[in-house]
Amino acid sequence: MTESAIDTARPYVAALVDELTTAGAIRTPAWAEAFAAVPRHTFVPRWYEQETNDRGITVWRLQHVLHEERISRVYRDTTLVTALDPDTAERVDKDAWTGIPTSSSTLPSLMAGMLEDLAVEDGNRVLEVGTGTGYNAALLCARLGEQFVYSVDIDTNLVDAAQRRLSSIGYEPQLAPADGRKGYPTGDQFDRVIATCSVPSIPAPWVEQTRLGGAIVADVALGIEGGLVRLTLYAGQRAQGRFTATSGRFMAARGDTRTYPQRERAPYAPEAGTRPTKVTAADIRGYYPFRLLLAFHLPGAELVYHSDEATGAMSVQLQHSDGSWARVPMTGERVNTVTYGGASEIWEQVDAAWKWWNDAGRPAQDQFGYAREPDGHASVWHIPDGRRWNIGAQ
Ligand SMILES: C[S@@+](CC[C@H](N)C(=O)[O-])C[C@H]1O[C@@H](n2cnc3c(N)ncnc32)[C@H](O)[C@@H]1O
Numbered sequence: 491m492t493e494s495a496i497d498t499a500r501p502y503v504a505a506l507v508d509e510l511t512t513a514g515a516i517r518t519p520a521w522a523e524a525f526a527a528v529p530r531h532t533f534v535p536r537w538y539e540q541e542t543n544d545r546g547i548t549v550w551r552l553q554h555v556l557h558e559e560r561i562s563r564v565y566r567d568t569t570l571v572t573a574l575d576p577d578t579a580e581r582v583d584k585d586a587w588t589g590i591p592t593s594s595s596t597l598p599s600l601m602a603g604m605l606e607d608l609a610v611e612d613g614n615r616v617l618e619v620g621t622g623t624g625y626n627a628a629l630l631c632a633r634l635g636e637q638f639v640y641s642v643d644i645d646t647n648l649v650d651a652a653q654r655r656l657s658s659i660g661y662e663p664q665l666a667p668a669d670g671r672k673g674y675p676t677g678d679q680f681d682r683v684i685a686t687c688s689v690p691s692i693p694a695p696w697v698e699q700t701r702l703g704g705a706i707v708a709d710v711a712l713g714i715e716g717g718l719v720r721l722t723l724y725a726g727q728r729a730q731g732r733f734t735a736t737s738g739r740f741m742a743a744r745g746d747t748r749t750y751p752q753r754e755r756a757p758y759a760p761e762a763g764t765r766p767t768k769v770t771a772a773d774i775r776g777y778y779p780f781r782l783l784l785a786f787h788l789p790g791a792e793l794v795y796h797s798d799e800a801t802g803a804m805s806v807q808l809q810h811s812d813g814s815w816a817r818v819p820m821t822g823e824r825v826n827t828v829t830y831g832g833a834s835e836i837w838e839q840v841d842a843a844w845k846w847w848n849d850a851g852r853p854a855q856d857q858f859g860y861a862r863e864p865d866g867h868a869s870v871w872h873i874p875d876g877r878r879w880n881i882g883a884q
Contacts, residue, residue, distance in 0.1 A: 495529040495531070495532045495658070495659060496527065496528075496529045496659070498529070498531075498561065499529040499530070499531055499561065499565065502561060502562050502564075502565035503525070503526055503528075503529065503530075503565060504526065505565065506525065506530075506565045506566075506567070506598060507522050507525045507526050509567055509599075510525065510567065510598060510599055510602045513567070513599055515598075515599035515600075515602035515603045515606070515736075516602045516606065517606045518606060520633060521602060521605055521606055521629075521633065523632070523633075524605075524629045524630075524632040524633040525598075525602065525629065527632040528625065528628045528629055528632050528659070529659065530564050530565060530595065530598070530625055531555045531561050531564040531565075532628075532655050532658060532659055533595060533623040533624050533625035533628065533652070533655050534555070534564050534570050534572060534595045534623055534625070535554065535555050536552060536553060536554045536555065536572070537552075537553055537564075537570035537571060537572050537594075537595070538550035538551060538552055538553070538570075538571045538572070538574065538587070538591070539551050539553055539571075540571075541586075543582065543583070543586060547582060547588065548588070549582050549583075549586040549587060549588055550571060550574060550579075550586065550587050550588070550589065550591075551585060551586045552585040552586070552587075567597060567598050567599050568597065569594050569595065569596055569597045570594060570595045571591040571593075571594045572593050572594055572595055572622065572623055573591065573592045573593035573594075573645070573648065574587055574589035574590065574591055574592060575589055575590045575591075575592045576589075578590045591741065592645070592741070592744075593622045593623070593643075593645065593648055593741075594622065594741070595622065595623045595625050596622075596626065596686055596738075596740070597738065600736065600738035601625075601626055601629070601686075603734070603735075603736030603738070604684060604686075604707055604718065604734075604736055604738075605626075605629065605630075605633075605684070606736075607707050607718070607720050607734045607736055608682050608684050608705065608707050608720075609705065610630075610633065610634060610681070610682055611681075612634070613634075613638070614634060614638060614681035614682055615638045615640070615678070615679075615680050615681050615682075616630055616634065616638060616639055616640065616680060616681065616682045616683070616684065617640045617641070617642075617673070617674050617678075617680040617682070617683045617684070617699065618630065618639070618640070618641040618642075618683075618684050618685075618686065619641075619642055619670030619671075619683065619684070619685040619686065619687060619696075619708075619743070620641075620642075620643060620670060620685060620686035620687040620740070620743075621641040621642060621643035621648060621649055621652045621665060622643060622648060622652070622686065623648075623651075623652060623655070624641075624651070624652025624653070624655050624656050624665075626641075626684075626686060627639055627641045627652065627656060627661075627663050627665070628655075628656055628659065628661055630663070631656070631661040631663050632661075636661045636662050636663045637663075639661075639663035639664065640663065640664040640665075640666075640674050640678065640680070641663060641664070641665050641666075642665070642666045642667070642668045642669075642670040642674060642675070643665075643667060643668075643670070644667070644668070644669055644670065644743070644744060644745075644746070644747055645667070645747045646667035646747070649665050649666070649667045652665060653665050669743075669745060670685065670687070670743065671689060671693045671695070671743055671745075672693070672695050673693070673695030673696060673698065673699040674699060677699065678699065679699055679700070679701050680699055680700055680701065680704060681700075681701055681704045681705075682700075682704060682705050682706075682707070683696050683699065683700050683704075683705075683706045683707070683708070684706075684707045684708070685706075685707070685708035685709065685740075685743075686740055687709075687740050687741055687742060687743040687744075688708075688709035688710065688711040688716060688739065688740045688741065688742050688743065689708060689709070689710060689711065689742075689743050690710065690711050690712070690713075691710060691862065691866065691868050691883060692706060692708060692710065692719075692721065692729055692862045692868070694866060696708075697723065697727050697729050697862065697864075698727070700723045700729075701723065702723055702724070702725065703722065703723060704722070704723050705720060705721065705722050705723070705731075706719075706720070706721045706723070706729060707719070707720050707721075707734070708721075709738070709739055709740045710860070710868075711739075711742060712782070712785035712786070712789060712881060713785055713788070713789060713790050713791050713792050713793075714781055714784045714785040714788060714791055714792060714793045714808065715778070715781035715782045715784065715785045715793070716739060716782070716785065717733045717734075717737060717739075717782055717855050718733065718734045718736055718737065718738060719731055719732065719733055719734065719860045720732065720734050721860065721861075721862065726864055727864040728861065728862070728863060728864060729861065729862040730859070730860070730861040730862075731859070731860060731861075732856060732858060732859045732860060732873065733782070733855040733856055733858050733859075733860060734855075734856060735854070735855075735856040737778060737855060753792070753811070754811065755809070755810075755811045755812075755813065756811065756812050756813035757813055758809070758813055758815055758831060758832075759813045759814050759815065759831040759832030759833070760831055761829060761830075761831045762830055762831050762832065763829075763830060764827050764828065764829045764830070765827070765828060765830075765837075766826055766827060766828075767818065767826050767827065767828040767837060767840070767841060768826060768841065768844060768845075769818070769826075769828075769837075769840050769841060769844045770818055770826055771805065771806040771818045771819060771820045773844065774793070774806050774818070774840075775806060775820075777847075777852070778855065779847070779852070779853060779854050779855045779857075780843070780844070780847050780852075781793070782855050782858070783843050783846070783847050784808070784839075784840060784843050785881075786843075786858075786870050786879040786881060787839040787840075787842065787843045787879065788808065788810075788836060788839050788840075789879075789881040789882055790810065790811060790882075791808050791809060791810050791836065792808070792809055792810075793806065793807070793808055794807050794809060795807070795820075796817050803819060803820075803821055804819070804820040804821070805817035805818060805819050805820055805829075806818055806820060808836050808837075808840065809836075810832070810836065812832065812833070813831075813832050814830075814831060814832025814833055814836060815830065815831050815832060815836070816828050816829070816830035816831075816835075816836040816837040816840070817829055817830075828840075846877075850872065850874075850875075850877075853872060853874070857872060857873050857874060858870050858871065858872060858873065859871045859872075859873050865883070866883040867880065867882060867883045868880075868881050868882065868883065869881060
């Protein structure tokens, strides 16, 4: 490693390690040492910060690491957006764009929590899906040694840039431009798989490429909500584990370098009526484990913010791809009337989930198990009492 990058960063790196340790994200000396050895600014020399410009438009403004003050900003516990989808990005002034982010350097506390959850041992071979900037791959190299680290990203440009940055500090892990949902292109076997982009279900190649007794840590996006799972590989290609106490979400894995596919859905059904409910918009917005439970009850449904065309009033809306929907107003957030449309009665599931969650003592996400069967079907269950939900093969 060149002395200069880590030397320049040393005080900031030390402060970040302290912050992540105090927060409980770094839990072992081995990961504290790895974080202390890698200069994040080598991997994030520029990034985009969101702001509202003078015309009232939300834009991404480019920031560069050019002097000390900017270097210090890279060592805060924040996610830094590093790439925008060229198909949606439009330049609005000298250094600001609109557009959908396609890559970022993940929140350091989330990275640390996930790496700790991965529970690597010396000599483990690890596959990372979602190379991005290469920072996480560098941390894995610092912890395990470059010969044990493999990483793929769908975007060739990102892989090339990551390779150069890793090389500049002396690491040469195995990188490949590829759709990581298909695993590592050479079909190698790994002790651990860690994904830093989300998937609707665990892809079969990850299971096939993880050795018996190995582990997968990934964000499963279940529609309304999702979460990080840590699964162990059992005989017969069954992957089973639980949602982790580390919470956080990632951008979705995509099959194309540039854009995200639009989700297909039927036109909205006409409004069918209103009725009282005990569940408010504040309940849905305020409780992450409850949203996760809703995702178990309503697999394939989505949660969106709805704006009334006439009044501009905002609601929290749950909707199915068949066009049915149900929404509760955000104004006041304590208003307990649901408005709904379409045949399926989404809100009955919401009321049932709310009752179950409260009766069960409002369990957190790590009280739920997750299993992927060899045929790709997944189920989740409440670990204390075994109550189970089949969430299909999404
Ligand atoms: C949150 S970023 C990863 C951050 C990265 N681990 C780091 O340390 O900078 C998510 C990454 O997943 C990548 N990605 C999206 N879909 C993918 C796919 N199908 N296969 C591999 N990588 C994918 C994106 O290009 C993006 O770089």
